[in-house]
Amino acid sequence: xxxxxxxxxxxxxxxxxxxxxxxxxxxxxxxxxxxxxxxxxxxxxxxxxxxxxxxxxxxxxxxxxxxxxxxxxxxxxxxxxxxxxxxxxxxxxxxxxxxxxxxxxxxxxxxxxxxxxxxxxxxxxxxxxxxxxxxxxxxxxxxxxxxxxxxxxxxxxxxxxxxxxxxxxxxxxxxxxxxxxxxxxxxxxxxxxxxxxxxxxxxxxxxxxxxxxxxxxxxxxxxxxxxxxxxxxxxxxxxxxxxxxxxxxxxxxxxxxxxxxxxxxxxxxxxxxxxxxxxxxxxxxxxxxxxxxxxxxxxxxxxxxxxxxxxxxxxxxxxxxxxx
Amino acid sequence: xxxxxxxxxxxxxxxxxxxxxxxxxxxxxxxxxxxxxxxxxxxxxxxxxxxxxxxxxxxxxxxxxxxxxxxxxxxxxxxxxxxxxxxxxxxxxxxxxxxxxxxxxxxxxxxxxxxxxxxxxxxxxxxxxxxxxxxxxxxxxxxxxxxxxxxxxxxxxxxxxxxxxxxxxxxxxxxxxxxxxxxxxxxxxxxxxxxxxxxxxxxxxxxxxxxxxxxxxxxxxxxxxxxxxxxxxxxxxxxxxxxxxxxxxxxxxxxxxxxxxxxxxxxxxxxxxxxxxxxxxxxxxxxx
Numbered sequence: 001x002x003x004x005x006x007x008x009x010x011x012x013x014x015x016x017x018x019x020x021x022x023x024x025x026x027x028x029x030x031x032x033x034x035x036x037x038x039x040x041x042x043x044x045x046x047x048x049x050x051x052x053x054x055x056x057x058x059x060x061x062x063x064x065x066x067x068x069x070x071x072x073x074x075x076x077x078x079x080x081x082x083x084x085x086x087x088x089x090x091x092x093x094x095x096x097x098x099x100x101x102x103x104x105x106x107x108x109x110x111x112x113x114x115x116x117x118x119x120x121x122x123x124x125x126x127x128x129x130x131x132x133x134x135x136x137x138x139x140x141x142x143x144x145x146x147x148x149x150x151x152x153x154x155x156x157x158x159x160x161x162x163x164x165x166x167x168x169x170x171x172x173x174x175x176x177x178x179x180x181x182x183x184x185x186x187x188x189x190x191x192x193x194x195x196x197x198x199x200x201x202x203x204x205x206x207x208x209x210x211x212x213x214x215x216x217x218x219x220x221x222x223x224x225x226x227x228x229x230x231x232x233x234x235x236x237x238x239x240x241x242x243x244x245x246x247x248x249x250x251x252x253x254x255x256x257x258x259x260x261x262x263x264x265x266x267x268x269x270x271x272x273x274x275x276x277x278x279x280x281x282x283x284x285x286x287x288x289x290x291x292x293x294x295x296x297x298x299x300x301x302x303x304x305x306x307x308x309x310x311x312x313x314x315x316x317x318x319x320x321x322x323x324x
Numbered sequence: 325x326x327x328x329x330x331x332x333x334x335x336x337x338x339x340x341x342x343x344x345x346x347x348x349x350x351x352x353x354x355x356x357x358x359x360x361x362x363x364x365x366x367x368x369x370x371x372x373x374x375x376x377x378x379x380x381x382x383x384x385x386x387x388x389x390x391x392x393x394x395x396x397x398x399x400x401x402x403x404x405x406x407x408x409x410x411x412x413x414x415x416x417x418x419x420x421x422x423x424x425x426x427x428x429x430x431x432x433x434x435x436x437x438x439x440x441x442x443x444x445x446x447x448x449x450x451x452x453x454x455x456x457x458x459x460x461x462x463x464x465x466x467x468x469x470x471x472x473x474x475x476x477x478x479x480x481x482x483x484x485x486x487x488x489x490x491x492x493x494x495x496x497x498x499x500x501x502x503x504x505x506x507x508x509x510x511x512x513x514x515x516x517x518x519x520x521x522x523x524x525x526x527x528x529x530x531x532x533x534x535x536x537x538x539x540x541x542x543x544x545x546x547x548x549x550x551x552x553x554x555x556x557x558x559x560x561x562x563x564x565x566x567x568x569x570x571x572x573x574x575x576x577x578x579x580x581x582x583x584x585x586x587x588x589x590x591x592x593x594x595x596x597x598x599x600x601x602x603x604x605x606x607x608x609x610x611x612x
Contacts, residue, residue, distance in 0.1 A: 164536075166556035168567050171574060174584050176535030176555035183509035184541050188517070204493075204505060204536045204555070211506055225502040225533075226495045230560075234495070235418075250414050250498045259413075261499055311510040312471060314503040315464035318409035 006060050006243065009052045016045055053270050056220070059243035061252050062228060064220040065199045069274040071281075072131075073100055073115030073158040076198065079281040080288065081106050081113060089140060093173065096137030098129045098165070099209075101144040103153065106292065112148035114141050114209060115158030118199070131200075132165040135178035138208050142178075142185050149191045154296060156288070157195040157209040162227065164205030179208045186211035187311065192295035192303055194288065197221045197253075197262070198273070213307050214291040215262045217253040218284075220272055223262075224251035261314065263291070358382050360550075374591045383548050383591055385528060387430070388437045388454035391487055395595050396450065400442035404449075405472050408465045410434055412496075419496040426457045435459075435490070436466040438473040443485060444599025449477035451486040455529070459491030462534055466494070467504025470538055474511040474522075483521040483602050488539040492532020505537035512541040521605045523598060526553045526576070526585065544601060545585045547576035548594070553585075 020041055027034045056064065064070075077084050081104035088095040101114040116133065119125035148155045164175050186193060186208075195212035201223030210223075217223065228246035229239045236245075250256070253265045266287045269276035295303065357364050360382035370376075374394050375384035386394070392401050410433075412420045427433060435457035441450045451473050453460045462470075470486075477484040493501040515522055524542035526535075528551040535555050539545075547553060554574040561567055572578050579585045589597045 164555065166561050166564050168561060168569065168573065171554055171556060171561070172582060174540075174582075176532075176553075177540045177584060179536035179555070180505075180509060180538070180540045183506055183537060184513045184516075187506070187510035187513045203502060204533055207502055207505060211510070223499060225493050225498055231495050248414065248416050248498075249495070256499055259500070261503065308510055308514065311503070311507045314507055315468050315500055316411055316413035316497075317464045317468055318411050320407035320409060323405075323407035 006057070007063050009049075013045065013049050013052070016048075020045065050270060053272075057243070058222075058246040058249070058252050058255075059228065061220050062222055062246050064272050065222045067199075067272065067274060068118075068120055070199050071273055071277060072120070073117050073160060073198070075277075076158055076196075076281070076284065077104065077113055077115070079277075080285050081111070082108075084113065087144060090136040090143060092139060093136045096129075096134050096140060097127050098131050098133040098161070099137035099141055101140060106154075106156070107289070109292075109296075110151070110153050112144055112153045112155045113158070114144055114155065115198075116161035116206070116209065118160055129165060131161045132163060133161065133205060134165050134167075134170045135173040135175050138164075138178035138182045141209065142182050145186060145189055145191075145193075149189050152191060154192040154194070154292065155189070155212075156292075157193065157212065159195060159197045159201045159206045159209050159223075160199035161202050161205050162200055163202035164208070179204050182208040183211055187307065188304070190300050190304065192292075192298075193307075194291055194295065196266075196284070196288070197223050202227060211307070211311070213295050213303050213310075214264075216264050216266055216287055216291065217256065217262045218266050218273055218280075219253050219268045221253055222251045223253075223256055224249050358384075376591050381549060381590070383528065383550055385455060385489070387456060388432060388452045391452045391454075391527075392437070392439075392441070392450070394591065395452075395485075395487070395598070396441040396443055397445065401439050401450070402441070403437060403439040404476060405438055405469050406433065408434065408468055410463060410465045413464065413500055414496065414498050416496040416498070422458060422496070430454060430456045432457050434465045434469070435461060436469045438469045438476075440476070440480075440482070443602065444595050446599050446602040447480075447482055448598075448602065449473050449480070449482050449484045451484070453487065453489045453527075453534075455489045455491070458494060460489045460534075461491050461494035461501070462504050462508075463494035463497040463501045464504065467501075467507045470504075470508045471511040474508075474515045477520060477522075478515055478518050481518075481520065483523065483605065484515065485523045485525065485598060485602075486538065486542070487525045487527055488530045488534055489527045490530055490532065490534035490539075492534060502533065505533045508538035509541060512538050516541075516543075521602065523601060525589075525594065525598075527551050529553070529557075531555065531557050544587075546594075546597070547579065547585050547588050549576060549588055549590055551576045553579055 084104035086102040100117045116131045117128050118131035119128040193212040194214045195210045197217040228242040231245040232241045233239045256262045257265050269279045273280040358377040361380035363379040410423050436453050438451045522542045523544045524539050526547040530553045552574050558569045576588050
């Protein structure tokens, strides 16, 4: 299974580090001076680690993006915003815990914050449905962004979901309808929108929170039309080639930046966003601030024009002008 | 013209082929035993019934050409944006081959065809999709054609009628495909702002990224009888969450009951129905 082996270097690194510290202990006990050799090994080990993390494959990034230890929407809300008040429910059916939303202050400015919410453990994940929204989640998002427009609050969205929930009830209540309505509404929303892809950006369920004036993405996050497993199972009739498909789908922040589908990559700490939370929050806040300041200084007319232009021009195709 | 279409005389070729389009007339694709009732239908019978099983009313899938031929007034369809060409932006394995094979097999350039036409005497911008072309999936070209169709209808102040049929976003174009959902939805949003009429007709099957974007953003959502319309298809639901799929789940009839679509219209009545609806929207814009 490539799934387990893809992050093998992390275990290798840990093992080597353990062996190195054993070696240190021995030299201390036996009073042999290997300090120079140890220093060289340590340096080698560190550069091995750095090289590995800096050259993660697409499939490894998929694993990184899915780590349960990664900061979730609520973690970012707590770290970056002040006085968050959660607002619940779609006013039609129920509150969907897979999408959280509410109002808060961002550096003193009132904003609306919405995001997919994954759980950290099984219990939380059962409550949050693993961050996979039902239609009512998207309808809640629609309600909250409409409210943001009314009160001229900028909207900040956090994207982190495998996708919209593929279940019978979700279908019965119009999953497709709810996502489409969100896309349409966000495209016309008369207030600035910034979206951050913080972990997994899975298909239409992620995109629903991704219509924005600026789209930022963490360096180990992914954003894809379909999961590599789904792609492999459909195209190869076998999920064993998910690692290959991850590569072909061009789902990493670096790929998407080079296709101009996102505006900026937010660099994570070397070993991932979860390994140095303060550093992660600090840089996210910093990058967010730049775009936030820029957007609020512009007129709504300009923003809407640019937002449309941005969506309208996406696509790569040829055109034979001799027709028509 | 409509009368001619229903001419019962089987010996007479009951419609003249529009010479300027290569989306030909004759019923194409596999016909034969009805998948629903098993009746062996003759090709001629299906031709006069618009590929609806005379026994049980099963609506056979239509090719884009057949759809245009059945739904538009004779000789009225003019294709637009035909020159848009699918490339292989991600250099995805086998994609270029699959596209050329689909072109060869279907005679189409892409899964979406757009144009201007008259439907029961009403001028419209028309879009049709063909599932024989890579499951009618929406990639860059499809998205661009759809957006341009909205823009064309907007510029000409014409209604837009779109017949959807799709497996969803085209994964071989990766995020570029996913973003076509955003693009077509934004185009639909602008179109609505102009106060113009958009009717979508969901045909079998309409799924995934197409259901979750322009297909369900219409003023009126009509479906063909028996059409399956969903975001996640039944197989994926069963595979991923092992839920049992209820009978008739995701079929147009149930969607109507649940309030997800406006009406189900049989293929034979569709053209007239669309004409009536469009006529109802021709009001004096200075009225109030």
